[in-house]
Amino acid sequence: MIQLFKFRGGIKPASNKDVSSSAAIAKAPLPARLYLPLRVSARTLAQPLVAVGEHVLKGQAIASAEGVLGTTLHAPTSGVVSAIDAGDYPHPSALPVPRIVIDSDGDDRWCARKPLDAASASPDELRRHLREAGIVGLGGAGFPSHVKLSPGQAAIATLIINGAECEPWITCDDRLMQERAAEIIAGALILHRAIGARRVLIGIEDNKPQAIAAMQKAARQAAGGTDLSVVAVPTLYPAGGEKQLIRVLTGIEIPFGKLGFDFGVQCFNVGTAYAVQRAVVHGEPLISRIVTLTGNVEQAGNWEVLLGTPIAEFVALGRPRPDTDRYLMGGPMMGIDLASLAAPLVKTSNCTLVGSPRLFPPRPPEMPCIRCGSCARACPHELQPFELYWFARAGNLDKAKEYHLFDCIECGCCSYVCPSHIPLVQYFRFAKGEISAREREKKAAAAAKERFEFRNERAEREKAEKAERLARAAAAKAAESAAPRGEAAAGAAAPAVPPAASAAAESVPATAAAATPSAADAARKAAIAAAMERARVQREAVQARNTEALSPEQQREIAAIEARRASAAGAAAAAPPAETPTSAPELP
Amino acid sequence: MSLLPSTSPYQLGQASVRGVMLQVLLALLPAIATYVWLLGPIILVQIAVASVSALVGEALLLKARGKPLGLFLGDGSALVTAWLVALTFPPLAPWWLVALGALFAIVVAKQLYGGLGQNPFNPAMIAFAACIVAFPALMSTWPPLPLAYGFSEQLQAVFGLLPHVDAMNGATPLDALKTSLKLGEGSVTVSTLLADPEVFGRIAGRGWEWIAAGYLVGGLFMLWRGIIRWQGPLAFIAGMSTIAGLCWALHPDQFADPLFHLFSGGALMGAFFIVTDPVSGCTTPRGQLFFGFAAGILAYLIRVFGGYPDGVAFAVLLLNLCAPLIDRYTQPAVFGWRKTR
Numbered sequence: 016m017i018q019l020f021k022f023r024g025g026i027k028p029a030s031n032k033d034v035s036s037s038a039a040i041a042k043a044p045l046p047a048r049l050y051l052p053l054r055v056s057a058r059t060l061a062q063p064l065v066a067v068g069e070h071v072l073k074g075q076a077i078a079s080a081e082g083v084l085g086t087t088l089h090a091p092t093s094g095v096v097s098a099i100d101a102g103d104y105p106h107p108s109a110l111p112v113p114r115i116v117i118d119s120d121g122d123d124r125w126c127a128r129k130p131l132d133a134a135s136a137s138p139d140e141l142r143r144h145l146r147e148a149g150i151v152g153l154g155g156a157g158f159p160s161h162v163k164l165s166p167g168q169a170a171i172a173t174l175i176i177n178g179a180e181c182e183p184w185i186t187c188d189d190r191l192m193q194e195r196a197a198e199i200i201a202g203a204l205i206l207h208r209a210i211g212a213r214r215v216l217i218g219i220e221d222n223k224p225q226a227i228a229a230m231q232k233a234a235r236q237a238a239g240g241t242d243l244s245v246v247a248v249p250t251l252y253p254a255g256g257e258k259q260l261i262r263v264l265t266g267i268e269i270p271f272g273k274l275g276f277d278f279g280v281q282c283f284n285v286g287t288a289y290a291v292q293r294a295v296v297h298g299e300p301l302i303s304r305i306v307t308l309t310g311n312v313e314q315a316g317n318w319e320v321l322l323g324t325p326i327a328e329f330v331a332l333g334r335p336r337p338d339t340d341r342y343l344m345g346g347p348m349m350g351i352d353l354a355s356l357a358a359p360l361v362k363t364s365n366c367t368l369v370g371s372p373r374l375f376p377p378r379p380p381e382m383p384c385i386r387c388g389s390c391a392r393a394c395p396h397e398l399q400p401f402e403l404y405w406f407a408r409a410g411n412l413d414k415a416k417e418y419h420l421f422d423c424i425e426c427g428c429c430s431y432v433c434p435s436h437i438p439l440v441q442y443f444r445f446a447k448g449e450i451s452a453r454e455r456e457k458k459a460a461a462a463a464k465e466r467f468e469f470r471n472e473r474a475e476r477e478k479a480e481k482a483e484r485l486a487r488a489a490a491a492k493a494a495e496s497a498a499p500r501g502e503a504a505a506g507a508a509a510p511a512v513p514p515a516a517s518a519a520a521e522s523v524p525a526t527a528a529a530a531t532p533s534a535a536d537a538a539r540k541a542a543i544a545a546a547m548e549r550a551r552v553q554r555e556a557v558q559a560r561n562t563e564a565l566s567p568e569q570q571r572e573i574a575a576i577e578a579r580r581a582s583a584a585g586a587a588a589a590a591p592p593a594e595t596p597t598s599a600p601e602l603p
Numbered sequence: 604m605s606l607l608p609s610t611s612p613y614q615l616g617q618a619s620v621r622g623v624m625l626q627v628l629l630a631l632l633p634a635i636a637t638y639v640w641l642l643g644p645i646i647l648v649q650i651a652v653a654s655v656s657a658l659v660g661e662a663l664l665l666k667a668r669g670k671p672l673g674l675f676l677g678d679g680s681a682l683v684t685a686w687l688v689a690l691t692f693p694p695l696a697p698w699w700l701v702a703l704g705a706l707f708a709i710v711v712a713k714q715l716y717g718g719l720g721q722n723p724f725n726p727a728m729i730a731f732a733a734c735i736v737a738f739p740a741l742m743s744t745w746p747p748l749p750l751a752y753g754f755s756e757q758l759q760a761v762f763g764l765l766p767h768v769d770a771m772n773g774a775t776p777l778d779a780l781k782t783s784l785k786l787g788e789g790s791v792t793v794s795t796l797l798a799d800p801e802v803f804g805r806i807a808g809r810g811w812e813w814i815a816a817g818y819l820v821g822g823l824f825m826l827w828r829g830i831i832r833w834q835g836p837l838a839f840i841a842g843m844s845t846i847a848g849l850c851w852a853l854h855p856d857q858f859a860d861p862l863f864h865l866f867s868g869g870a871l872m873g874a875f876f877i878v879t880d881p882v883s884g885c886t887t888p889r890g891q892l893f894f895g896f897a898a899g900i901l902a903y904l905i906r907v908f909g910g911y912p913d914g915v916a917f918a919v920l921l922l923n924l925c926a927p928l929i930d931r932y933t934q935p936a937v938f939g940w941r942k943t944r
Binding site for chain 2: 022023029107268270273341345347348350352379382384385386389395396397398399401427431432434435438440444
């Protein structure tokens with residue numbers, strides 16, 4: 016029996032899971048067009064490996080993993096790359112994100128799949144395999160799995176598989192555990208071997224008895240010699256938060272800024288474990304996931320959807336009711352309000368929740384905080400949200416930081432319980448954004464200052480070096496020549512040359528400088544002219560961008576203008592210089 | 604379809620300021636019922652006077668401050684203040700005194716500081732303190748319970764239609780004990796004084812002890828409903844019991860026992876309805892313990908050694924002053940940042 020621990024706070028919102036929990040996972044129809052954002056995880060963009068017009072196969076890598084956090088992106092179906100552009104992405108900012116667009120050919124033809132023999136593969140090979148299979152955390156944050164498997168300082172004692180699914184309405188993990196428990200356990204065992212954990216704990220909220228039963232059965236059949244337990248944890252939002260589940264199952268509390276492996280714990284979502292199994296045993300990269308479609312729809316369900324499916328097409332499967340007023344991605348506690356249904360489903364999309372004024376009535380008017388402390392009692396991170404709220408409102412950001420603003424996981428418990436209906440989380444997001452922006456500015460200012468000082472220093476140094484060189488050359492010349500007139504003056508004037516020109520002048524061989532003054536001047540002038548020409552070409556290359564995406568008509572127009580300008584310049588050059596000012600035509 | 608810009612959470616709980624305030628009013632009912640039983644419905648008249656006065660003051664100030672009337676008048680907070688004012692004032696005090704107290708609490712102690720949630724002091728206690736300083740005689744005369752006079756005479760007394768009736772007014776049991784002990788200069792003992800069945804009952808003042816019990820019942824209700832936390836009331840009771848117990852153990856002839864003090868005056872009302880005021884009190888659990896304990900000790904010291912009939916109001920106001928500081932130094936540890944693991 017596993018000893019369970021408690022985390023403080025938490026709430027018990029209406030779960031509404033029964034709306035979709037009885038619907039078995041169904042395969043969503045193949046969309047005609049798929050949109051694959053290159054943002055594969057929070058800070059990383061993948062680089063396209065395909066060109067527009069290229070035919071790709073299902074499972075083929077179409078963008079390469081970049082950086083430590085990068086993972087490979089794959090074609091979810093076979094078809095033709097019809098565009099590589101920027102488009103909607105399911106993020107609150109609603110900013111466009113670079114993407115690859117694939118027009119499905121309807122064949123859904125796989126490329127050659129490369130399974131990995133997990134028994135013989137080294138942990139490094141497995142990490143590379145998962146990275147190349149595009150495996151990221153499917154619980155919500157989308158953290159790359161191979162990074163989580165990288166060896167930390169402490170040995171991992173406990174591997175936790177998160178099947179808590181504490182957000183109301185969402186049932187994708189519930190159904191996955193009920194229907195594909197054996198694959199999840201197999202995936203968990205692969206992860207277990209890779210990190211060499213002592214034991215595996217699979218935590219599931221006790222409001223999912225069928226999932227618990229299915230997982231326990233699969234665990235009994237497959238665990239073998241592994242210390243693997245399926246544990247029912249009390250239903251209390253946000254028990255599925257990684258830090259909360261780790262606390263409940265192990266008693267370990269992980270502070271802000273620390274990761275599981277600092278404490279010998281590592282946590283993966285059940286969906287991720289399933290994806291690992293598919294990637295390793297079947298060689299299938301992460302190109303689909305289970306997404307719950309629920310809320311204000313005629314038919315709620317759980318769908319196996321290809322990544323990149325436009326959300327508009329996906330929600331149509333559930334037939335939203337006429338009074339629908341919003342679409343959330345994720346659950347009602349932490350989900351985001353989708354600004355555009357043209358955005359595609361991505362790896363972290365666990366649910367599309369269709370909202371109506373009846374299901375999610377508008378927030379009642381905000382009242383002043385009465386410091387009742389309900390929020391503090393509900394906060395799973397034991398913060399004092401009302402204090403943070405005062406600080407955020409007053410713009411007292413240092414104080415907010417001091418009161419652990421960044422420990423806030425934005426779970427929404429405080430906003431949920433607030434009797435004054437204050438959108439506390441919104442204040443915290445704002446304050447976090449402000450602090451981050453301020454720190455970025457500070458960093459940028461410091462960098463700019465450093466650059467400026469370095470530049471000044473360099474200019475000074477070069478000026479001094481040049482003056483010294485020219486003085487030396489002049490002295491040598493004076494010693495050699497019998498007529499030493501004016502050279503010293505030329506040497507003294509040289510430091511006034513602009514830094515850009517002096518850099519160019521440096522390339523002039525010393526022998527040239529030592530030659531006659533007129534030859535040295537000519538060489539310097541040529542070098543300056545060359546540098547200015549280079550600068551002009553560079554400037555044009557940088558500035559010409561705004562004329563790239565023009566319509567043919569605009570291009571014709573511009574060409575005509577350029578021609579006129581050229582002929583006018585030619586005429587002006589041909590005309591005698593003295594006449595130019597007087598013969599310029601007066602504009603009406 | 605309109606995609607409204609808003610952020611999570613979209614699912615909200617049922618709590619509201621109005622709901623909280625209504626439950627506080629509900630929790631006051633046992634004490635009010637006891638009052639009615641022992642004194643008659645005159646207390647309801649006083650509550651009505653205070654309520655009207657408070658609501659009028661609130662409405663005027665909200666209008667002057669340009670705040671939405673419907674939203675704030677309906678939140679119930681002015682009624683809570685009004686009821687507490689009516690219940691802490693002498694029940695047969697002239698109506699204008701009660702009205703003035705309620706008005707002062709709302710206008711000066713609450714709205715001038717910024718309204719709901721902004722007042723650094725408990726408004727009802729400010730009203731009590733201001734009136735006992737301004738009208739010491741009126742605020743110190745309390746009727747013996749149960750009162751023989753009928754509702755109509757009481758009504759006349761409250762509305763100033765009856766000349767001063769001595770039989771209706773006297774000292775509180777707490778005051779009576781203190782005065783007798785002082786006059787006795789060590790020759791009278793507490794036990795002989797408490798034996799007087801005209802003034803004292805089983806535990807404390809005759810009749811008044813039952814009203815105190817009514818506050819206890821209401822307080823337990825609020826604890827059960829999660830409206831208040833246990834730290835403040837328990838610490839207040841512990842603080843008062845500790846100092847009372849200490850004095851009583853040293854000089855049982857000169858000091859009443861802790862139970863007497865808990866069931867006298869405003870002790871239990873203070874413990875459950877005043878110390879627990881979230882706006883003017885402490886918010887951290889440890890801070891609430893400190894606040895309650897210190898308020899309990901101070902209230903005892905003021906009521907026993909000071910010149911006022913009771914010390915709860917001044918004790919709470921003094922602690923209100925310290926609340927931000929106490930909160931500052933009692934911030935609880937955050938998840939994952941506890942020193943001892």
